[in-house]
Amino acid sequence: MRQNPARRTALLDAAIEVLAREGSRGLTLRAVDKEAAVPTGTASNYFADRADLLAQVMGRTRERLTPDPAELAGTMTAEPSHELVRTLMLQLVERMRRDRSSHLAMLELRLEATRRPELHTELTRFLSAELDANTDFHLGRGLPGDRTGVILLYLAMLGLIVDDLTVPELLAPHRLDALIDALVTRLLPRKTA
Known part of the structure; x- marks a missing residue:
């Protein structure tokens, strides 16, 4: 090699x-x-x-889609809040749109994994590590929500991204920032005193 x-x-x-x-x-x-x-x-x-x-390819997509460390550090100077989570989700969508090919490639890998057990095992390990890292980042930074809420946000954003990639006309009548705001607010309820 x-x-x-x-x-x-x-x-x-x-x-x-x-x-x-x-x-x-x-x-x-x-x-x-x-x-x-x-x-x-x-x-x-x-x-x-x-x-x-x-x-x-899985590893390379992670490299391509990982936020720029300096940009992320700048974003994370804000106080942990729903607004910060909303900003992070909007930045995620922008990264997806800038590197559409990486997201489409990952969708293809997901489909291929349904037919190839060895790829299914590798993809499951890869995506589990990604979900755990993202959840740990969210909770470790004191952002709103609990583990279940963060996982639900992940699932909702995945659906939003898939639709935006594959049938953008579906979401065109809706303001994306308003949809993300509703996701964050509803899935990560504010703590009550």
């Missing part, structure tokens, strides 16, 4: 684009080579097989 990190990243980015555009069936090592504009056979020097490629 080759060890050039920049080339590996370029191949993974190409795989994400192919997966988002062509779907799981279109993702081959040859298609990755073509998308990355590298000689045929290059991807096979970096990935043992398609399963290895799919597993590494």
Whole structure:
């Protein structure tokens, strides 16, 4: 296996684009080579097989979708509140819109995992770790809500993002910021004294 990190990243980015555009069936090592504009056979020097490629695509999507640390640090200077959670959710949607391909690739991986038990196991582990990390971040920062509310917010935002990615006309008549505000308010009730 080759060890050039920049080339590996370029191949993974190409795989994400192919997966988002062509779907799981279109993702081959040859298609990755073509998308990355590298000689045929290059991807096979970096990935043992398609399963290895799919597993590494998951990690790369995490890198691409993780908030910029400086931007997040700036956002987190605000007091923990519903307004801060609302801001974080709006930033999540903006990241999704800026990198639509990564989200579509993850949707394709979810679908592929229903047909491939080994990918299902890996994706379950990956998404469980993501959910745990996001929940721990939320609760650890003293943001409103309990563990169940945060998980419900995750599920609601996932649905909102899927609709925004796949049938944006469905949500077009609604103000996205108002929908997110309602989600945060209803799913993370204010503490009563």
